[in-house]
Amino acid sequence: MQPPVSHVLYLHGFKSSPQSTKARRMAAWFAENRPDVVWWCPQLPASPADAMALIVDGTGDWPAERSAVIGSSLGGFYATAYAERTGCRAVLLNPAIEPARDLEAHVGVTEAWHSEQPFEFRPEYVDELRTIHPRALTRLERYLAIIAKGDEVLSWEEMAARYAGCQVKLLEGSDHAISEFEEHLPEVIGFLGLEVPRG
Template structure:
């Protein structure tokens, strides 16, 4: 069944202004204007982020919705996909953000707007731990694009977490997936939006 609703989730310290989010938004507007597109600015609190997402997609049909998530957004996308039973595309997804972000407690800035500050609280680490999804219920619902050259996250950990899913393991690459355009045909095909 083709996708009718598409959710895009940005990473930590990122926003809907990220290059990948903007590229997907433009692509959907140009090629698939009938698909409902939503790329919200996620609050720093994981609990609040998930509550906002659940409220925003409450009336979305699970069988024809999908979620794309980058980095921390990939962690959230997995939580959403496990709850909804929908397809998910993961771009260098965070596997254990509670561990990885524990050293980021304090004031942070966003990549796209360094003048914008937010405070990452210690309780957010516990909120991330509480959102950790277990083993994938339906591995073939997932496409994970993982760069061995990711300078932020360990590709081995990502590949192990999404074992059984459709995985594109890139020889080089980087955390931002600077070559994102090269992966669009695969992503669109997986979502049946080609």
């Protein structure tokens, strides 16, 4: 039985930010119910190598056995790589499985979802994703994957195959954003070993 987490890292998806609905909902839950838990949801750079460097540097003094990472979409890919590197627990929300393949079509300049700032995804970032890609998963009990069959961006079959043997919650419908995320929040919190304080 693992101890409850004391540190939680949230990693947003491609072109997303800490202003995403799920990130804000999780931040609000911890602020209201468990302000004693360290919560960090950084704005990730477009460069995957820079994103991983930021994540690793920012959590360098975190205790692995009491840490967890939650990642959505591309953030789920990063979360898996981070969990394999540190040994911490991971919650994955419609995680990207082959982002190097899928994001080649997105090379160029666009806008992030939650700002009007230009967002450039460079060709070399595809190679950075290939370098980060974890080859195999270890200690499968550390993973909870919430996967929507209704995901309009990623293949649910590919996600389910990647996390076979892990704790998987397969949603019959839903969408890439998991719009009804609130319904799954208790399961996420429980997986982290946390309870809402009483009194």
